[in-house]
Amino acid sequence: xxxxxxSEEYGSLLFTDKDMQERLPKPTYKKLMQVIKEGAPLDxxxxxxxxxxxKEWALEKGATHYTHWFQxxxxxxxxxxxxxxxPKGDGSVLMTFSGKELVQGEPDASxxxxxxxxxxxxARGYTVWDPTSPAFIKDEVLCIPTAFISYTxxxxxxxxxxxxxxxxxxxxxxxxxxLFGQKPHRVYTTIGPEQEYFLIKEEDYQARPDLILTGRxxxxxxxxxxxxxxxHYFGAIRPTVNExxxxxxxxxxxxxxxxxxxxxxxxxxxHELAPIFERGSLAIDDNLLTMEKMKLIASHHGLVCLxxxxxxxxxxxxxxxxxxxxxxxxxxxLEPGDDPQDNLQFLVFLACLVAAVDDHADLLxxxxxxxxxxxxLGANEAPPxxxxxxxxxxxxxxxxALVKKEQPEAHDRESIDLGVPQLPEVLRDxxxxxxxxxxxxxxxxxxxxxxxxxxxxxxxxxxxxxAVAEQCERFVDxxxxxxxxxxxxxxxxxxxxxxxxxxxxxxxxxxYSEEWEAEAARRGLPNLKTTPDALPALVKPENIKFxxxxxxxxxxxxxxxxxxxxEQYAKLLNIEANTMVYMTRHMYLPALFDYSGDIATSVAxxxxxxxxxxxxxxxxxxxxxxxxxxxxAVDDLEAKNAQAKNLEDPxxxxxxxxxxxxxxxxxxxxxxxxxxKVCGHDYWPVPSYNKMLFYx
Ligand code: ADP
Ligand code: MG
Numbered sequence: 236x237x238x239x240x241x242s243e244e245y246g247s248l249l250f251t252d253k254d255m256q257e258r259l260p261k262p263t264y265k266k267l268m269q270v271i272k273e274g275a276p277l278d279x280x281x282x283x284x285x286x287x288x289x290k291e292w293a294l295e296k297g298a299t300h301y302t303h304w305f306q307x308x309x310x311x312x313x314x315x316x317x318x319x320x321x322p323k324g325d326g327s328v329l330m331t332f333s334g335k336e337l338v339q340g341e342p343d344a345s346x347x348x349x350x351x352x353x354x355x356x357x358a359r360g361y362t363v364w365d366p367t368s369p370a371f372i373k374d375e376v377l378c379i380p381t382a383f384i385s386y387t388x389x390x391x392x393x394x395x396x397x398x399x400x401x402x403x404x405x406x407x408x409x410x411x412x413x414l415f416g417q418k419p420h421r422v423y424t425t426i427g428p429e430q431e432y433f434l435i436k437e438e439d440y441q442a443r444p445d446l447i448l449t450g451r452x453x454x455x456x457x458x459x460x461x462x463x464x465x466x467h468y469f470g471a472i473r474p475t476v477n478e479x480x481x482x483x484x485x486x487x488x489x490x491x492x493x494x495x496x497x498x499x500x501x502x503x504x505x506h507e508l509a510p511i512f513e514r515g516s517l518a519i520d521d522n523l524l525t526m527e528k529m530k531l532i533a534s535h536h537g538l539v540c541l542x543x544x545x546x547x548x549x550x551x552x553x554x555x556x557x558x559x560x561x562x563x564x565x566x567x568x569l570e571p572g573d574d575p576q577d578n579l580q581f582l583v584f585l586a587c588l589v590a591a592v593d594d595h596a597d598l599l600x601x602x603x604x605x606x607x608x609x610x611x612l613g614a615n616e617a618p619p620x621x622x623x624x625x626x627x628x629x630x631x632x633x634x635x636a637l638v639k640k641e642q643p644e645a646h647d648r649e650s651i652d653l654g655v656p657q658l659p660e661v662l663r664d665x666x667x668x669x670x671x672x673x674x675x676x677x678x679x680x681x682x683x684x685x686x687x688x689x690x691x692x693x694x695x696x697x698x699x700x701x702a703v704a705e706q707c708e709r710f711v712d713x714x715x716x717x718x719x720x721x722x723x724x725x726x727x728x729x730x731x732x733x734x735x736x737x738x739x740x741x742x743x744x745x746x747y748s749e750e751w752e753a754e755a756a757r758r759g760l761p762n763l764k765t766t767p768d769a770l771p772a773l774v775k776p777e778n779i780k781f782x783x784x785x786x787x788x789x790x791x792x793x794x795x796x797x798x799x800x801x802e803q804y805a806k807l808l809n810i811e812a813n814t815m816v817y818m819t820r821h822m823y824l825p826a827l828f829d830y831s832g833d834i835a836t837s838v839a840x841x842x843x844x845x846x847x848x849x850x851x852x853x854x855x856x857x858x859x860x861x862x863x864x865x866x867x868a869v870d871d872l873e874a875k876n877a878q879a880k881n882l883e884d885p886x887x888x889x890x891x892x893x894x895x896x897x898x899x900x901x902x903x904x905x906x907x908x909x910x911x912k913v914c915g916h917d918y919w920p921v922p923s924y925n926k927m928l929f930y931x
Contacts, residue, residue: 282334
């Protein structure tokens with residue numbers, strides 16, 4: 236897009252606040268703002284007027300349809316398009332859109348995963364307008380962000396619990412802030428999701444059933460070259476990729492998505508996009524839209540965008556960093572301030588966060604568990620499966636000193652005077668980074684780095700928001716119990732005791748090291764290495780109580796999510812196992828039969844001529860042994876997958892996939908990859924890692 240066009244086109248496909256202000260009568264606009272900003276109930280007259288304005292705007296932009304855009308438990312977005320047409324009876328049509336259609340939809344949605352929440356006979360689900368996320372136009376369709384709930388009011392989606400957790404956090408954070416004499420209008424989270432992805436050639440993708448069916452390569456021997464030269468990270472962007480990125484920026488900007496940073500990542504063909512942070516649930520909506528646009532726009536450039544956590548072995552996989560902070564009106568509450576009370580308040584929030592992460596480390600780990608992410612976490616390219624918090628060079632000495640009741644050593648960097656006698660100085664230091672930490676304080680926000688690239692970020696943020704809400708409430712109660720003492724003294728004691736009690740979660744060292752694993756075990760930190768290990772945390776009685784207490788999820792909703800996640804893991808692995816069997820029987824074995832057969836023929840022909848073809852004979856033997864190993868391994872995988880598939884209990888099935896099927900998949904992959912190393916290039920039925928990662 237030309238420079239002068241950027242500001243003109245920015246947000247042109249988004250029904251913005253400005254559009255509403257221009258198109259709605261003043262009183263209607265005011266009432267709508269009360270709904271959006273203060274959570275006031277929405278009446279149907281207002282909805283009718285908003286619907287009308289929205290439709291007129293959408294028609295001007297060329298839209299013919301509308302859809303309720305929602306996020307079922309698959310995590311990806313769903314939509315069903317309805318046109319605006321309404322027959323007049325004389326053969327012509329009107330374009331109509333009512334308040335009722337805006338506010339509520341009833342997708343015939345019996346086929347979404349519900350974890351047993353909806354028996355099919357009462358399969359009705361409703362979508363309900365989320366006025367806090369603006370409507371937008373995508374492919375001539377007016378998209379209305381919605382929550383998705385059942386007939387009986389249970390949340391069937393990822394968004395509803397997120398919105399509920401935001402409400403809980405806002406309520407408790409306001410109570411905390413009130414003790415500091417602050418009465419902000421709104422308290423909300425801000426999120427900036429850094430999205431990693433791969434781009435490969437469409438022709439390579441089309442030639443690989445594993446990529447098409449599972450999003451990752453299930454086979455492939457080690458490429459001659461990997462990422463060891465460290466030349467791709469921040470390297471010059473290839474022209475085709477650059478064209479893709481430019482079109483992506485243009486499209487995102489039109490949708491009002493503040494795409495900011497783009498660069499090459501560590502692995503060959505890997506890239507990253509980071510937007511400017513936005514209000515929590517909106518940032519997640521925008522991330523989902525970004526992911527969708529990435530896939531679509533890649534196809535315009537002969538590319539395919541892979542968002543799987545581990546598309547290729549031997550090189551890094553893709554994650555998504557969830558940068559998170561808390562804002563009161565426009566003030567970042569995780570920014571250490573200049574005045575002493577601000578800094579005390581900052582330390583209280585910091586302590587709350589540390590305690591929140593420690594108390595709910597198992598749930599945070601659970602929230603990022605998936606079959607795909609199991610390949611990354613703990614694999615020296617992503618944080619380990621152990622949750623810990625990194626505070627950095629500036630804050631660590633302060634926290635240590637607070638716990639020991641000492642003054643920290645003087646630091647020669649810029650310092651912020653806390654001014655309160657009991658308080659040490661807080662040093663401003665935004666430079667320290669510990670890339671191996673799952674949960675790092677980065678100056679004025681926390682960065683949760685365990686999230687998977689294809690993940691909907693609602694799950695981790697639900698846990699984070701609710702856990703912080705709980706801690707804010709604990710502070711309020713703590714102060715109330717000591718009402719006759721001086722507030723500053725009490726608050727400082729809360730901070731000190733909280734850091735003391737949760738010191739075990741703080742870790743500034745190398746999270747990739749084996750020593751840390753041993754040390755974390757000594758500290759009693761959970762190390763839940765796989766999805767089947769991590770998921771049961773969701774349904775622990777104390778965790779169900781935690782969700783219920785803050786009105787985020789009911790016991791039924793929690794169970795449904797557990798079942799849906801457990802089933803999804805088993806289903807994905809079943810598809811992977813099936814795909815491996817299919818590729819082995821239909822592609823690899825036939826190719827190896829051909830290749831070994833051709834060499835054997837050559838051996839026989841040469842023998843007739845009295846030539847002893849030593850090397851070829853040796854190769855026939857190698858190939859025959861390899862074929863036999865593959866044949867045994869594929870039979871074994873098929874049998875073990877059948878065994879797992881027969882298990883009805885989702886946890887038993889998941890455990891069986893982890894313990895029985897995955898090792899059989901690994902054995903088959905090894906057998907096939909060994910043969911890829913020796914098979915003739917023209918015979919090998921799929922593109923190699925060398926080609927996919929480097930011939931671009
Ligand atoms: P990196 O982590 O790679 O060093 P940056 O520090 O530039 O990158 O920030 C990464 C992301 O963090 C960006 O999306 C940015 O918008 C987001 N971010 C910055 N400040 C905040 C904040 N207060 N709340 C949430 N996200 C934030
Ligand atoms: Mg980052």
